[in-house]
Amino acid sequence: MFFDNAAGAQIPRRVLEAVTDHLVARNVQRGGPYTRSHEVDAMIARTRESVAAFVNARGADEIAFGLNATSFIRAISLAVGQTLESRPEIVVSEADHEANVATWLALERVGARIVWWRPREDGRMHAADLDAVLNERTRLVACTVASNATGSLVDVADVAGRAHRAGAEVFFDAVHYAPHGPIDVQAIGCDYLVCSGYKIFAPHMGFAWCRREAINRLPTFREDFIPDVTPDKLEAGTQVYENIAGMNAAVAYLEDLGQRVAAGPRGTSRTAMLHEAMRAIAEYERTLSSHLLDAVASIPGASVHGVTDRRRLAERVPTLCFSVAGIDSSAIAEGMAARDVGIRSGHMYSPRLMTRLGLMPGGVVRASLVHYNTLAEIVRFRDTLGEVVDALR
Numbered sequence: 001m002f003f004d005n006a007a008g009a010q011i012p013r014r015v016l017e018a019v020t021d022h023l024v025a026r027n028v029q030r031g032g033p034y035t036r037s038h039e040v041d042a043m044i045a046r047t048r049e050s051v052a053a054f055v056n057a058r059g060a061d062e063i064a065f066g067l068n069a070t071s072f073i074r075a076i077s078l079a080v081g082q083t084l085e086s087r088p089e090i091v092v093s094e095a096d097h098e099a100n101v102a103t104w105l106a107l108e109r110v111g112a113r114i115v116w117w118r119p120r121e122d123g124r125m126h127a128a129d130l131d132a133v134l135n136e137r138t139r140l141v142a143c144t145v146a147s148n149a150t151g152s153l154v155d156v157a158d159v160a161g162r163a164h165r166a167g168a169e170v171f172f173d174a175v176h177y178a179p180h181g182p183i184d185v186q187a188i189g190c191d192y193l194v195c196s197g198y199k200i201f202a203p204h205m206g207f208a209w210c211r212r213e214a215i216n217r218l219p220t221f222r223e224d225f226i227p228d229v230t231p232d233k234l235e236a237g238t239q240v241y242e243n244i245a246g247m248n249a250a251v252a253y254l255e256d257l258g259q260r261v262a263a264g265p266r267g268t269s270r271t272a273m274l275h276e277a278m279r280a281i282a283e284y285e286r287t288l289s290s291h292l293l294d295a296v297a298s299i300p301g302a303s304v305h306g307v308t309d310r311r312r313l314a315e316r317v318p319t320l321c322f323s324v325a326g327i328d329s330s331a332i333a334e335g336m337a338a339r340d341v342g343i344r345s346g347h348m349y350s351p352r353l354m355t356r357l358g359l360m361p362g363g364v365v366r367a368s369l370v371h372y373n374t375l376a377e378i379v380r381f382r383d384t385l386g387e388v389v390d391a392l393r
Ligand SMILES: Cc1ncc(COP(=O)(O)O)c(C=O)c1O
Pocket: 006, 007, 068, 069, 070, 071, 097, 099, 100, 144, 146, 147, 148, 173, 175, 176, 195, 196, 205, 206
């Protein structure tokens, strides 16, 4: 049984078929004058359209493909680091995955001043707290949309509004959030947003959405003959094309789900269908969260770090981190693994948040679910967890 989806959601068969088809039929560089190479160009263009629909971009040119989210954060942060001028301050969230922290911290070498935005005692990032750290020297605010450790959501539209009013840009890490709900970059009003394919039912690859006016102003690395504008701006080198083909199939899978659940008339935009799917997923996942919270609450000595109030389930995704008094988190994850339940323990790459919550050095146990998980699995999870905890006491 698999409850570690935050470390990689499994793919639908059609994604595998798209990857295989690409490798078998057109495993070649783009830009050639013959059919196979044209097909690669066409596949990339199609996937760009699909991903643009997924995040509601203004145009497919605002989507860039790459290796993973971390390398995009690095590439964009390096570019931002060359444009600090009178705004040297970067606001970084203490609750984030280290990929969206260490990358910005590295800019201290080029004169950036890091300003910390800290979580409150509830472990959550409150947008209102930003006002105390934003000023006319703030260049950018970097934060996650959902914590990969606690599953808590951040009100990113509020973050963007406050940052923009201070004249700063915003960079959002949607890696953990993306499989759990709709993304609308225009409604959020952000400048940069990154995602990772393996969290959203696609193979290992990453994509970045960048507001074209913002990214086109930045000095990114490319060979001289590559156009210095979107979509080429952030795509130096050869991509893993088969995984881009897989990403397209993953979006098609979600779109089909949207068609199936759509209540109103069909035939509306791709984004509308994708958002239908993601809203249905979010609604179902709130039931998963509720049952998962009940399961952990049934274990004596267990405490959940994150939103537990059943009336506030819309403020979390079904990623639950918890600890059991007097028992090592790693022993619990190992005990569960020995009984064929895949979960994880440790700091979840968010060691600063764990330290702030007083949960280091051992860290927490994390169970992370997506829409293909079931209530029956949660019953088995609860029973197995009870057995493991009893054995360790
Ligand atoms: C919230 C968050 N941000 C960033 C990353 C890093 O993404 P990638 O593995 O694509 O570099 C992860 C990976 O788990 C994550 O959960």
